[in-house]
Amino acid sequence: MMRGWRSLLPIIVFTALYAAVSLSVTNSYYQLVMTLVPVWAIFGLSWNLLSGYTGLISFGHAAFFGVGAYAVALGQIYFDLSPWVMIPIAAVLGGLAGLLIGFPTFRLQGHYFALAMLAYPLAILYVFEWLGLQEVTLPIKRDNPIAYMQFSDHRLYTLLALALMLATILLTRAIERSRFGMALLAIKQNEAAAEAAGINTLAWKLRAITLSGAIAGAVGGFYAVVLLVVTPQSVFGMLVSAQALTVAMFGGVGTVWGPVIGSVILIPLAETLNAEAGSRFPGIQGVIYGLAIICVVLLAPEGLFWKVRDVLRKRSAPPVAAPGASDLSIATAVAAAPIPLRPKRTQGTGDVVLEVRNLSRSFGGLKAVQDVSFKLRRNEILGIIGPNGAGKTTLFNLLNGFLRPGTGEILLDGRDMSGRKPHELCEAGIGRTFQIMRPFLRMSISDNVAVGAYVRAKTDAKARQLATEAIARVGLSDIADRIAGELTTKELRLMELARALAGQPRILLLDETLAGLGHDEANEVVAVIQRLARDGMTIAIIEHTMQAMVRLVDSFLVLDHGAVIVEGEPEAVTRDSRVIEAYLGKKWMAHVPN
Amino acid sequence: MTQALEGFLQALSAGLLIGAVYGLMCVGLGLIFGVMRVINFAQGDFMMLGMYAAFYFFTALGVQATFGNTFGPFVAIVLAGPVLAAFGYVVHLALISRVSGTRTSSLEGEGHYAQLILTLGIALILQNGGLLVFGSVLASIRTPLSSSAWELGPMLGDISVFINKARGIDAVVSLVTMMLLTLLITRSRIGKSLRAAADNPTAATYMGIDVDRAHRIAFALGTGITAISGGLLATNYPFHLFVGVEYVIVMYAGVVLGGMGSIIGAFWGGMTIGLVQQMSTLILPTQLQNAAIFVVFLLIVFFRPQGFFGRMVERT
Numbered sequence: 001m002m003r004g005w006r007s008l009l010p011i012i013v014f015t016a017l018y019a020a021v022s023l024s025v026t027n028s029y030y031q032l033v034m035t036l037v038p039v040w041a042i043f044g045l046s047w048n049l050l051s052g053y054t055g056l057i058s059f060g061h062a063a064f065f066g067v068g069a070y071a072v073a074l075g076q077i078y079f080d081l082s083p084w085v086m087i088p089i090a091a092v093l094g095g096l097a098g099l100l101i102g103f104p105t106f107r108l109q110g111h112y113f114a115l116a117m118l119a120y121p122l123a124i125l126y127v128f129e130w131l132g133l134q135e136v137t138l139p140i141k142r143d144n145p146i147a148y149m150q151f152s153d154h155r156l157y158t159l160l161a162l163a164l165m166l167a168t169i170l171l172t173r174a175i176e177r178s179r180f181g182m183a184l185l186a187i188k189q190n191e192a193a194a195e196a197a198g199i200n201t202l203a204w205k206l207r208a209i210t211l212s213g214a215i216a217g218a219v220g221g222f223y224a225v226v227l228l229v230v231t232p233q234s235v236f237g238m239l240v241s242a243q244a245l246t247v248a249m250f251g252g253v254g255t256v257w258g259p260v261i262g263s264v265i266l267i268p269l270a271e272t273l274n275a276e277a278g279s280r281f282p283g284i285q286g287v288i289y290g291l292a293i294i295c296v297v298l299l300a301p302e303g304l305f306w307k308v309r310d311v312l313r314k315r316s317a318p319p320v321a322a323p324g325a326s327d328l329s330i331a332t333a334v335a336a337a338p339i340p341l342r343p344k345r346t347q348g349t350g351d352v353v354l355e356v357r358n359l360s361r362s363f364g365g366l367k368a369v370q371d372v373s374f375k376l377r378r379n380e381i382l383g384i385i386g387p388n389g390a391g392k393t394t395l396f397n398l399l400n401g402f403l404r405p406g407t408g409e410i411l412l413d414g415r416d417m418s419g420r421k422p423h424e425l426c427e428a429g430i431g432r433t434f435q436i437m438r439p440f441l442r443m444s445i446s447d448n449v450a451v452g453a454y455v456r457a458k459t460d461a462k463a464r465q466l467a468t469e470a471i472a473r474v475g476l477s478d479i480a481d482r483i484a485g486e487l488t489t490k491e492l493r494l495m496e497l498a499r500a501l502a503g504q505p506r507i508l509l510l511d512e513t514l515a516g517l518g519h520d521e522a523n524e525v526v527a528v529i530q531r532l533a534r535d536g537m538t539i540a541i542i543e544h545t546m547q548a549m550v551r552l553v554d555s556f557l558v559l560d561h562g563a564v565i566v567e568g569e570p571e572a573v574t575r576d577s578r579v580i581e582a583y584l585g586k587k588w589m590a591h592v593p594n
Numbered sequence: 595m596t597q598a599l600e601g602f603l604q605a606l607s608a609g610l611l612i613g614a615v616y617g618l619m620c621v622g623l624g625l626i627f628g629v630m631r632v633i634n635f636a637q638g639d640f641m642m643l644g645m646y647a648a649f650y651f652f653t654a655l656g657v658q659a660t661f662g663n664t665f666g667p668f669v670a671i672v673l674a675g676p677v678l679a680a681f682g683y684v685v686h687l688a689l690i691s692r693v694s695g696t697r698t699s700s701l702e703g704e705g706h707y708a709q710l711i712l713t714l715g716i717a718l719i720l721q722n723g724g725l726l727v728f729g730s731v732l733a734s735i736r737t738p739l740s741s742s743a744w745e746l747g748p749m750l751g752d753i754s755v756f757i758n759k760a761r762g763i764d765a766v767v768s769l770v771t772m773m774l775l776t777l778l779i780t781r782s783r784i785g786k787s788l789r790a791a792a793d794n795p796t797a798a799t800y801m802g803i804d805v806d807r808a809h810r811i812a813f814a815l816g817t818g819i820t821a822i823s824g825g826l827l828a829t830n831y832p833f834h835l836f837v838g839v840e841y842v843i844v845m846y847a848g849v850v851l852g853g854m855g856s857i858i859g860a861f862w863g864g865m866t867i868g869l870v871q872q873m874s875t876l877i878l879p880t881q882l883q884n885a886a887i888f889v890v891f892l893l894i895v896f897f898r899p900q901g902f903f904g905r906m907v908e909r910t
Binding site: 057104107108110111112114115116118119120122123126127129130237238239242245246249250253281282283284285286287289290291292293294296297298301302 | 692711725839883896
């Protein structure tokens with residue numbers, strides 16, 4: 001709590017300083033500029049909330065801004081409603097617009113999303129022109145100006161804008177630190193992994209765009225009050241969307257400081273240039289503006305904030321932290337737990353946790369998985385093997401919901417779960433890791449793992465606790481604060497394991513967890529998996545390293561060309577001629593004993 | 595009845611003619627997007643520069659004196675192509691290459707953020723810098739043909755369709771340019787390297803293709819082609835510095851419609867946009883013409899994001 005308050009200090013100091021400076025400005029043009037800085041900062045923050053955190057770039061934030069601006073203007077003209085009432089309503093309308101636009105548009109990804117967003121405000125722009133709303137002026141209220149947010153002292157607008165900005169910053173920070181923010185960051189870095197870790201990505205994205213739209217709507221409404229005139233170009237135009245994107249990207253994407261920094265530098269720069277040199281060099285404002293953002297992009301592609309932070313970090317960082325320490329601790333932890341051969345278990349005991357019946361899936365003519373059936377019992381370790389392209393990973397993708405089965409059933413505790421979304425299956429108790437690792441590279445180990453914990457945790461504190469436990473189970477406690485991007489392959493594999501564990505799964509699907517590891521590293525990871533099994537976890541594991549597998553698993557499921565060719569205990573399976581043929585080809589059959 | 599039919603045919607022919615020019619415009623962007631996967635916000639402004647280049651070739655650099663009023667504009671327009679291609683080449687070399695191609699791996703979001711803001715910056719400089727250079731008055735490259743028409747008909751009773759001569763020639767120039775480009779891409783060595791770089795940059799690099807150079811050529815070609823299409827538009831529409839913003843959405847709509855990455859698709863996409871725009875005048879007020887384009891664009895993006903000619907590539 002103390003830490004939270006202390007980190008608020010810069011924001012409060014900044015706001016207070018800004019307020020003091022703005023009160024000392026007497027020139028009415030500069031008073032307007034002082035008001036526009038927080039206005040565009042808020043708009044940038046709103047953009048940042050969606051695009052900065054989720055990575056889905058919106059070119060269409062003007063849609064929300066314009067809806068808010070027109071709502072306030074038309075509300076006052078036609079219904080004599082004060083902006084004090086209309087700005088909150090504008091926020092609601094902006095939020096609704098966000099929801100309406102988000103729901104269909106989130107089906108699109110990457111470029112398609114960005115381009116579709118571009119079209120909304122421009123389409124609305126033409127509709128407003130057609131409606132004859134080319135220029136809407138807010139009526140001046142002489143009787144009771146304060147009730148209509150019409151101040152004779154323009155500095156009051158600045159203070160009001162600052163208050164709005166402060167509120168937006170606090171809101172953004174609260175989100176950043178909650179499961180909301182974690183979910184968005186996880187989506188940005190790897191949407192599939194986030195979904196597999198139990199995050200309902202669509203729901204969080206919809207919340208983000210609704211909130212973002214609401215903020216943009218409110219600030220759009222305020223902008224209308226400040227300028228008193230609303231035109232389609234000035235609130236729905238492409239330059240308005242570009243403004244949000246520019247201040248945020250210039251200042252820094254994905255941080256609350258970014259849009260504020262961007263706005264504080266760019267808006268006064270552009271406006272001053274326009275006022276000073278605009279008559280002699282028309283357009284100088286735009287040129288300098290363009291040059292400024294080009295320079296920033298080339299020199300600091302993620303924005304000023306991150307660049308400055310990186311420079312400061314480099315300067316203050318200790319030479320090189322001793323890297324040996326952490327490895328040592330894992331090694332000792334592992335050494336403390338000797339690797340026993342898995343005790344022989346009688347087949348066919350224990351409750352069936354997962355049952356797969358006649359599961360099939362094809363891609364075009366390719367039958368990637370055909371008619372696969374098996375049962376997984378409580379505390380069993382099932383090894384899934386087969387040559388490359390046998391359909392192992394596709395089977396996992398079907399089990400955790402990345403792919404919808406063509407036919408067949410997936411029964412979890414007797415309930416049919418086939419065709420559910422990954423986050424629903426995660427919630428139902430299926431955790432997984434990936435063959436090609438999907439870490440959230442810019443987050444620390446503990447944040448990565450916490451993302452996986454939210455599916456079981458009601459509160460942030462609970463999620464942290466589950467994450468800490470999961471990290472301890474894989475032996476990464478000592479380096480829990482390191483950023484995932486700095487980790488070795490082994491540590492990443494263990495971190496993914498912890499992320500899956502944090503959601504307290506009933507079944508763990510491990511996809512080539514040992515791939516890319518050296519012999520000793522592989523042994524360490526195997527030891528961790530063995531400990532999990534000893535503690536009662538049910539596991540299905542895909543692996544190529546037969547030595548490791550034979551020591552680890554209770555039974556094998558061998559796939560080839562998408563179908564099960566053999567199923568049984570390790571000893572029997574490794575001697576099975578069909579398995580040898582599938583792996584090595586027919587000509588080796590002669591060398592097989594008996 | 596005949597009147598309605600006449601209106602329909604008139605809109606159809608206008609749509610086809612303007613669609614041919616839009617098609618070329620989209621091909622320019624489609625080439626850049628298809629090969630480089632860069633969203634270039636400044637493409638509309640490159641087109642604007644193409645319009646001004648043609649304008650000055652015609653009025654100040656002797657094309658009018660040499661080729662006359664009637665056909666001079668078309669010569670000037672074609673000449674603007676190579677000039678803008680050279681411009682595009684330099685812009686890519688100096689700026690775009692720093693945030694695209696083989697350098698993107700170290701950037702967040704594969705460099706998309708950086709590309710967007712960079713091209714946005716270029717667009718801002720071109721639009722506002724243009725104020726200093728070109729001034730803010732409307733310009734146009736009119737020929738006597740802009741205000742005369744061929745009459746088809748009367749046919750089927752007394753229906754006749756008028757075809758604006760300048761637009762007719764525009765469409766022909768556009769189609770010829772398109773054919774030359776297709777030949778270049780399918781037959782030449784450069785074309786091959788472009789296609790390889792588009793298809794799989796990594797594999798292309800291993801095969802000894804300089805992917806960054808292929809991108810530069812694509813960027814230059816795309817810029818030049820869009821510039822020509824801009825000049826063609828200017829024979830019938832007056833233009834100004836901010837004209838690019840109006841057309842950039844048409845370009846993206848066309849490219850998405852045709853399927854990102856397909857050159858011929860982009861042409862048909864642009865053609866479709868032209869048809870939609872002209873046909874919508876039959877039922878919608880003029881101000882809503884552009885809104886109709888966006889609605890069609892959104893529908894396409896939702897229901898067939900891979901476009902008419904594109905393939906859907908999905909990976910888990």
